Each structure stands twice: as C-alpha cells, then as structure tokens.
Amino acid sequence: MFSLDREKRFFNEMFDEAYGVRPCYENLYDYFSNLSPMMLANLQRKAEHLFINLGVTFTVYHESTSMERTLPFDILPRVIPEEEWNILDEGLRQRVRALNAFLRDIYHEQEILRDQVIPRELVVSHPDFCWAMVGLNVPMNEYIPLAGIDVIRDDQGKYFVLEDNLRVPSGISYVYENRKMMTQLFPEICQQHIIEPIMPSLSYLARYLQSLAPRRTSKPTVVLLTPGRYNSAYYDHVFLAQQLGIDLVEGQDLMTLDNRVFMRGVEGLRQVDVIYRRLDDAFLDPLVFRPDSMLGVPGLISAYRAGNVAIVNAPGTGVADDKAIFSFVPAMIEYYLGEKPLLDNVPTYLLKNREEQDFVINNLEKMVVKKTTGAGGYGMLIGPKASEQELEAFRKILRKSPLDYIAQPTIQLSQHPSFIDGLFANRHIDLRPFVIGGKKVIPGGLTRVALREGSLVVNSSQGGGSKDTWILRSHRGERECQLCSTVKPTA
Amino acid sequence: MLNRQADSLIWLARMIERAENNARMLEVYYAESTEEKEAYWESLIAVTGDVALFRQHYDQIDALSAFDFLSFSDKNPNSIYQCLRQARENALVVRETLPNEIYEVVNAFYLVVRSCAEKLTGKAPLEFLHLVKKRSFLFQGMIEAILPQGKGWSFLQLGRYLERADKTARIIDAANAHPYKEKENLWLRVLLSVSAYEAYQREWCGRMGPREVIDFLIHQPDFPRSLRFSIAQALEAAQKAFKNGLPIAEPIKLLEQLDQYLRFNTIDEIERQGVHFFLQSFLRENNKVGFAVNKILFHSRDSA
Structure with a gap:
C-alpha cells in the first residue's frame, strides 16, 4: 500500500530515516494499511462526488473558457504533534504582531525607515504602498485581522516561513470542508485520535470581526464584500459568510451617505460597521483607486477615514507581504517586539x-x-x-x-504519502495556517499537496490538492464533539 | 435580506416550478397513442408561448421534437435544462442565506439534468420526467422542513405560486383550444398532468367534462395547484414579504384584485365570457404582479 520509494534528500512526514513509522502516525498507518486499494479509491471518488454536489468548487479561468473544479482531496491526513505545533503557533502569532506593528509604523511615524532598518525606497516606492492610508487611524490599530502564512519544512524537518499573505488570503473553507469530509468518510479513525478542534476558531473570528466595529452598538453589522460569484474563490466567501452568520454583499448592495456605509435591503437601509472584503485594494473605491472599478463602493475610503467603518484587512497591507520586504521580517520582530524570531525565513x-x-x-x-x-x-x-x-x-x-x-x-519541501492511483506515493506538501489578529491561530491549517510526481508547485491553480491537517494532542484535554462541534473535556 | 437576493429567491423557486411543470405537461401524452395526440403537441408548444422559437429550430411538431425542445434544448430559455441552469445561478447568489442542504439539492438537481441532457437524448424520457418531478418535490419539501419562515421563505413562496398559477392557466387554455376538446380522455389527461385526478374524482364522482374540470382547476379552494389556491398563497406570501406599513405595496393590491376576480367569476360567468378570454386576462394580470415586484426591488431602491 505504502510506496517504499522514498527520497533521502527530503524530510518525510510519516516515516523516519530508517523507514520506521513516526509515533504520531502509528494508528493511521495501521488503519490505512488494512484497507484495500479498491475501497480507498471508492472513498476518494465518493469524496469528489460529495464536493461536486455540495458545490465546494473553484473556477479556473483559462483563456476564454472557465471550468469548475474541485480541489482534489487526499484521504490520508497530515498529522502535526502538539509539541511541534506549539512552536509554530507562537512563532506565527509573533510574526503577525510584528507585521502589524510595521504597517502601523510605515503609515504613521515611519520610525523603522528613519532608523534605516529597512531601506526607505523599498517601502515608499512600492506599488502597493497605499498613500490613502498615510496618517489614517484604523480601528483598534488592527491592519491584519486574518493572515495566511505559508510554512514549509527543510530536509531536517525544521519549519521555515516561505511567504506571508496579508491581503485576502484564501483557502480557509477547505480547512473546514476537509475536516468535515474526513469525519464523514473515516469516523472510526477520527475518534481514535484526540484532534485539536477547529470549529471554535470560527466563532472567535466572528467575535473578533465584531469587536472591530467603531460604533458602540450591541450587535454590529458585519458584511463580507465579494467581487461576485465569478470570482474563483467564491466558495470561500460563501462559506465564511454562512459560518460567521454575516451578509454576503457586492459593491452594488452598499452605498455611502454622510460618511457612513449602508446596506440596501428589503427592509430599508442598515448601517454597516465592519467590512471583511475579499476584493483587492485597487477595486475598493472608484473615487480613490481605480476609477473604472464597478465592484467597489464610491465613498468607502472617505467613510473609513472618518472612522465610521472598519475595513478588514486594511488597504495597503500588500506592501508588507511583498517578497522583498519578506527578508526583513526577522529584523522587524526584533525591532518592534524586542524578541528573537521563533520561526526562520527561507x-x-x-x-x-x-x-x-x-x-x-x-x-x-x-x-x-x-x-x-x-x-x-x-x-x-x-x-x-x-x-x-x-x-x-x-x-x-x-x-x-x-x-x-x-x-x-531550491527549497526542500517535505514529503507526505498521498493516495494516488491505488497507492500511497510520496508527494511534496506545504502548510498554510491562518492567524486571527496575531492572537489566535486556527489549529492546523490548509496542507497543500503537489500531486504531480516530483513537482514543488502546490498552488490549486496549477494541479495542487489538499488534505486534512490534524494537530494531535498527546495527553488528555478537550476535544471537539462530533455531533455539535462544541468543545468537551475528554474522559 | 438584500433586494438582489430577494429577486434571486423568487426566480430560484420560479425556475424549479417551471421545470416541474414542463415535465408534467410532457408526461401527460408521452405514453399515449390516441388520435388526439398529434394535435396535443401543437397546443403544448402554444402553451409555453414559444411557437416562433420552436419553428426556427424544428421542421415538424411531434413527440420527439417537443420533448427535445421542452427538456434539453439550449436554444429554449424555458427548457427544463435551462430552467435548472438559471435556478442554480440564482441559488448561487443567495447561497449563504440558505442551509447547505438546500443548495446541495438544487446543485445536484442541475448536475443530474445536465448529465441527462448530454447522454439521454431521446432515451427513457419518462424516467427522466419522473426524476424532474421527484427532485422538485425534494426541493419543496426541504423548504418546508428546514428553512426558517422569514422573508426569504416568503419570496420563495411568492415565486413558486406565481409560476404555478401561470402554468395551470396555460394548461387549461391549451386543452380548451384542442380540436378534440369534447373527448373525456383529454380532460382525464389534463387532470393527471397536474396530479389532480384523485382529488377531482372525490369531488365529482366520475363526471368528467370540460366544464367540471375547468371549474375544478380554477376554483377548487383546497387543491394546491388550482388558480385560487395559488393566488391565495401568493397573496399571503406577498403580505409577509412587503408588509412595511402604509402605503400598501403594489403587488399586494394586484394580488388582492386577482383573488377577487377568481372568486366572483363563477364557471357560468367564465363560459359566458369565453374560457380563453378569461384565462388570457388572468395571465395578463398575473404577469403584472411579477413586474410590480420587480419594480419595488429594483426601482425604488432607497425606500423599499
């Protein structure tokens, strides 16, 4: 079942150098070794079918045609033991905190540029440096409520940060859909493990977005602003709106009046407090950015400047996830937090x-x-x-x-067995954990798999797949109730 | 609820109802081979109002071409396949407001019709038509079973019953225009097509003529596909959807008038005016409701 064809120069998540199964994978190895390839292939087809019927798909645009595709789902989950995860968790939060401080700084005092820690021209001449943000105070000083940080492992198994995604990181829905699919296809094996629950993070995100509302009101209105259903990540938008219990709106559904943002509904106008936008900066407001944008809301930035609405993530965060700025993130961590970086850069x-x-x-x-x-x-x-x-x-x-x-x-992405053509063959993987406000990391994240043999490209637009990611508790604690998704202490 | 979403809910329900009615109308005569059959296809195409479009694409009207036109044709915007495509497009717009299970039913419905359209041109048509009816029932059942009965629900109801009233009226009209309109078998088939056979028998105990059937399908207050029942339901839904104090919204007014129109015109009165004339003016008024809803949702934006 499991391919023995292992390359020594890559770290393998499941097997050690002596081809022994790593302790956290022992149960999974036994379980999957005992299933027939035919049964596994059936289950994989079933997963694909369920995803298609549920419409968990994304659209690929190729020249003039578009095609709806599912993100290929790999049935063997990736396991990260709690001890390893704790380091990642802390390192990721530290990183996002520093990046947030950096954004606040460059749009205000620019101390880090004055102290010449980062070359000025790299920042202010950057195409994503947003002049409209200079001197603007954002609610709670929170620029990046939701970040996706891509992490890989080198040949020794050490974790490195490959890339920060601070604009509109996508893929969060797959974290949840993959987990749901695993518990549906393999309930027994899921119950044998104590997996860190992920549902509570969604309520945390909902509360966190509400907390950014500038207006003092008991129930702030939070909306998700989407470019529309032709966007390739539309399912992500639908999923979040549905799960966070917020309205999914397009630019045409919003309007500004008197520096406030309103939503047009069948019951009249309703003031909007927080906009989680999945629209690029350039399209947000035709009066400030691209004048030809039909997707945005005229007057939005003016309302934002007046402090009447929160935009999530803030405009202008793109300057901090640039690949050239990337190399300065460790310096930022020391500069702003006075701490040693817990995670290294590639x-x-x-x-x-x-x-x-x-x-x-x-x-x-x-x-x-x-x-x-x-x-x-x-x-x-x-x-x-x-x-x-x-x-x-x-x-x-x-x-x-x-x-x-x-x-x-050339990065040595680690390898993980993936079920391909009736066999578990080794494929390269990475990990995109999602960080909420620099305060909480959704346990696990999206593990992307490069399905082509030898390929290092994991992007879904170029033949990548994904698998469920388990943070495995080694000792007793809380666990997610399979029925109601609430957290219960384990016996 | 956004105006755009309200509109999409109306069309989602309408399109599924339309697909179901297409299947019903096709089913009636598919298995029969009686003398009135040939003429039936003509009146069937006439019912849908797309005669010119049909003539553009087919040389003759027969079972095969009528089936193709009303089921799978890309060219006909009201074919079952196109209805489902539009239903799904609209479901996508309101997706996050619906429970996942309901979206799944619509999406799977579309996918199965699409794969039938690709593979099954002309084969096993009856099975396909049954499938369309069953899936439509599943959708309606889900709406009743798990959707909170708020504004969204009332827009779905409104769309469904406006469409149903329209189609029932057209079915009666087509049968009435049929050259063999005195044949008992024709009216029996009409009753079967709207699943009214058993209910009708209980009411009329075996008498089957145009007058009785037309009366039943227009006036029967407790039969879910009669004009009166459909309009009463649409009115109730409109009241729930548009009750914003005074002034009374235009669609509510129009539906109240329609309700009165059906109550006051007895079968004698209808026969005096002419059934065709009566149904045509009913269809016109019913259409006006749709326009009035559209106007509220899209043209008086800030006050709606």
Whole structure:
C-alpha cells in the first residue's frame, strides 16, 4: 500500500530515516494499511462526488473558457504533534504582531525607515504602498485581522516561513470542508485520535470581526464584500459568510451617505460597521483607486477615514507581504517586539544588491526565482527543472529588472504519502495556517499537496490538492464533539 | 435580506416550478397513442408561448421534437435544462442565506439534468420526467422542513405560486383550444398532468367534462395547484414579504384584485365570457404582479 520509494534528500512526514513509522502516525498507518486499494479509491471518488454536489468548487479561468473544479482531496491526513505545533503557533502569532506593528509604523511615524532598518525606497516606492492610508487611524490599530502564512519544512524537518499573505488570503473553507469530509468518510479513525478542534476558531473570528466595529452598538453589522460569484474563490466567501452568520454583499448592495456605509435591503437601509472584503485594494473605491472599478463602493475610503467603518484587512497591507520586504521580517520582530524570531525565513536573495545578484545568476540552476509582486505560482522559475534556454532567458530578465525579482535556494519541501492511483506515493506538501489578529491561530491549517510526481508547485491553480491537517494532542484535554462541534473535556 | 437576493429567491423557486411543470405537461401524452395526440403537441408548444422559437429550430411538431425542445434544448430559455441552469445561478447568489442542504439539492438537481441532457437524448424520457418531478418535490419539501419562515421563505413562496398559477392557466387554455376538446380522455389527461385526478374524482364522482374540470382547476379552494389556491398563497406570501406599513405595496393590491376576480367569476360567468378570454386576462394580470415586484426591488431602491 505504502510506496517504499522514498527520497533521502527530503524530510518525510510519516516515516523516519530508517523507514520506521513516526509515533504520531502509528494508528493511521495501521488503519490505512488494512484497507484495500479498491475501497480507498471508492472513498476518494465518493469524496469528489460529495464536493461536486455540495458545490465546494473553484473556477479556473483559462483563456476564454472557465471550468469548475474541485480541489482534489487526499484521504490520508497530515498529522502535526502538539509539541511541534506549539512552536509554530507562537512563532506565527509573533510574526503577525510584528507585521502589524510595521504597517502601523510605515503609515504613521515611519520610525523603522528613519532608523534605516529597512531601506526607505523599498517601502515608499512600492506599488502597493497605499498613500490613502498615510496618517489614517484604523480601528483598534488592527491592519491584519486574518493572515495566511505559508510554512514549509527543510530536509531536517525544521519549519521555515516561505511567504506571508496579508491581503485576502484564501483557502480557509477547505480547512473546514476537509475536516468535515474526513469525519464523514473515516469516523472510526477520527475518534481514535484526540484532534485539536477547529470549529471554535470560527466563532472567535466572528467575535473578533465584531469587536472591530467603531460604533458602540450591541450587535454590529458585519458584511463580507465579494467581487461576485465569478470570482474563483467564491466558495470561500460563501462559506465564511454562512459560518460567521454575516451578509454576503457586492459593491452594488452598499452605498455611502454622510460618511457612513449602508446596506440596501428589503427592509430599508442598515448601517454597516465592519467590512471583511475579499476584493483587492485597487477595486475598493472608484473615487480613490481605480476609477473604472464597478465592484467597489464610491465613498468607502472617505467613510473609513472618518472612522465610521472598519475595513478588514486594511488597504495597503500588500506592501508588507511583498517578497522583498519578506527578508526583513526577522529584523522587524526584533525591532518592534524586542524578541528573537521563533520561526526562520527561507533564505532570500535580493537582486538589487550587486553581490547577491552575481551569486544568484551564477547559481541560477539551484535557485527558485519569483516575481516580488506575483501570486499563484505564475511567472516563476524553478532552476533545477528549467532548460538551458529558460535559464538564459531569466538571466537576461534579472539583469534588466533586478528589483522585480527575488531568489531563494531550491527549497526542500517535505514529503507526505498521498493516495494516488491505488497507492500511497510520496508527494511534496506545504502548510498554510491562518492567524486571527496575531492572537489566535486556527489549529492546523490548509496542507497543500503537489500531486504531480516530483513537482514543488502546490498552488490549486496549477494541479495542487489538499488534505486534512490534524494537530494531535498527546495527553488528555478537550476535544471537539462530533455531533455539535462544541468543545468537551475528554474522559 | 438584500433586494438582489430577494429577486434571486423568487426566480430560484420560479425556475424549479417551471421545470416541474414542463415535465408534467410532457408526461401527460408521452405514453399515449390516441388520435388526439398529434394535435396535443401543437397546443403544448402554444402553451409555453414559444411557437416562433420552436419553428426556427424544428421542421415538424411531434413527440420527439417537443420533448427535445421542452427538456434539453439550449436554444429554449424555458427548457427544463435551462430552467435548472438559471435556478442554480440564482441559488448561487443567495447561497449563504440558505442551509447547505438546500443548495446541495438544487446543485445536484442541475448536475443530474445536465448529465441527462448530454447522454439521454431521446432515451427513457419518462424516467427522466419522473426524476424532474421527484427532485422538485425534494426541493419543496426541504423548504418546508428546514428553512426558517422569514422573508426569504416568503419570496420563495411568492415565486413558486406565481409560476404555478401561470402554468395551470396555460394548461387549461391549451386543452380548451384542442380540436378534440369534447373527448373525456383529454380532460382525464389534463387532470393527471397536474396530479389532480384523485382529488377531482372525490369531488365529482366520475363526471368528467370540460366544464367540471375547468371549474375544478380554477376554483377548487383546497387543491394546491388550482388558480385560487395559488393566488391565495401568493397573496399571503406577498403580505409577509412587503408588509412595511402604509402605503400598501403594489403587488399586494394586484394580488388582492386577482383573488377577487377568481372568486366572483363563477364557471357560468367564465363560459359566458369565453374560457380563453378569461384565462388570457388572468395571465395578463398575473404577469403584472411579477413586474410590480420587480419594480419595488429594483426601482425604488432607497425606500423599499
């Protein structure tokens, strides 16, 4: 059942170097070894069918056509023991706290630039530096209520941060749908483990969003602003609106009056206090950003400046999740919090520096090169997989516009067995945990799988899948009740 | 509830009801091979109001072309397949306001109709038509069983009953225009198509003629597909959906008038005016309700 074809140069989540099963996976290994490949294939098809009927899908746009697809679901869950998770949990919260302090700083006093910890031109000349945010006080000084931080493991199993997503990180619905699917397909094996519950985090997020309301009212109105159902992450929006019990609105449903934001409903107008937007900055307000935006709300930024509404995440956070700023995050943590970073960055080379540029260009076949503003795995070069022509083409591009790119040594994503064609074969994975306000991390997060053999690209738009992620408690504590999703102490 | 969502709820319910009615009308004559059958297809296409569109795409009217046109055709915006496509589009707009199970029923309904449209051109039509009816029942049952009966629910009801009144009126009209309109079998088939056969028999104990059946389908106050029942339900739903104090909303006024219209016109009065004339003016008034709802939702934005 389990492929023995393991590559020594990668860390394997399930097996140690001597091909022994790691302790936290023992139960799962026994359980899945005893199931027939045919039964597993059936269960996987069943999962796919359930996802299609439920409409848990995303839309892929390719040239002129669009296609609805499910995110392929891998039935073998990933397990992270509690001790490992505690470090991640603390490190991620620390990181988001520092990034939040950084955003508050650069849009106000800019002390970090004055103290020359980060080069000024890197920040203020950045395309995502939002001039409308300068001097604006955001509710509770909270710029990033919901962040997604991508984490990987190197060949020793050490955790590294690969990327921060501070704008509109997507994928949270899959964390919950994957868990629901696991408990539906494999109730027995789920009950044999004490898995850290994830449902309470949703209520925490709902309360957290409410707490950002500038108006003093017992029941603030929170809405989720979506670009509409043609957006590829629309299911994510639907899921959150439904689960948080908030209204899902489009720009046309909102209007501003007297520097306040209102929602048009069949019962008349209702003032909106918090907008969780899943719309890029540029589309938020045609009066301030792109004038051709039909998706936004005219006058929104003015209401925001007047302090009458909270926008989540704040506009202008993109400057902090830039891949060039990324290399300064450890410095930010020391600067703002006076703490040592608990999680390391993946080493990153900035190409504007001549020495680093030469080093990267001479070692391009060992590097991964990314656009500083890119997302979704487009426009990147994976050195070891590239042909000589591609390498040569990239060398030219890098010499010409070094500021647009960063380079990282080829990352050793860890591997995990995945059920593919009747066999558990090893595939590369990463992890995207979601951090709420720098205060709470949803236990686990989205584990993405590169389903193609040898591939390092886990993005869903490029053939990635996902699996459920379990934070495993080693001793007694609380557990999620399967029936009502409330937390109960375990016996 | 947003205005846009209210509109989508109306159309979600309407489209599913329309698909179900298409299936009902097709089912009536599919298994029969009697002399009145051929003429029936013509009046059936006439009922849907899409005669010109039909002529553009088919040379002759027969069982096969009528089935294709009303079930799977891409060209007909009111075919079962297109109705389901639109129902699902609308369900997507209101998805987060509905329980997941209801969305799942609509989505699975669309997916199964789509796969039938791809694979089953002309095969096992009766089974397909049964399936459409059953899935529509499932949707309606879910609405009754698990949806809170607030504003959203009343918009769904409004859409469903406006559509049902429209289709029942058209079914009567088509049978009435049929060249063999005196045949008992025709009216028996009409009753079967709206699942009224048993209820009618209990009321009329075996008498079956155009006058009795028309009377039953227009006036029977307790039969869920009669005009009177449908309009009464639509009125109740509109009152719940639009009660915002004074002035009384236009759709409520129109529905009250329609309700009166059905009560005061007895079968004798209807026959005196002519059944066709009566039904046509009913259909016109019924349409006006839809326009009035649309106007409230989209043209008086700030006051609605």
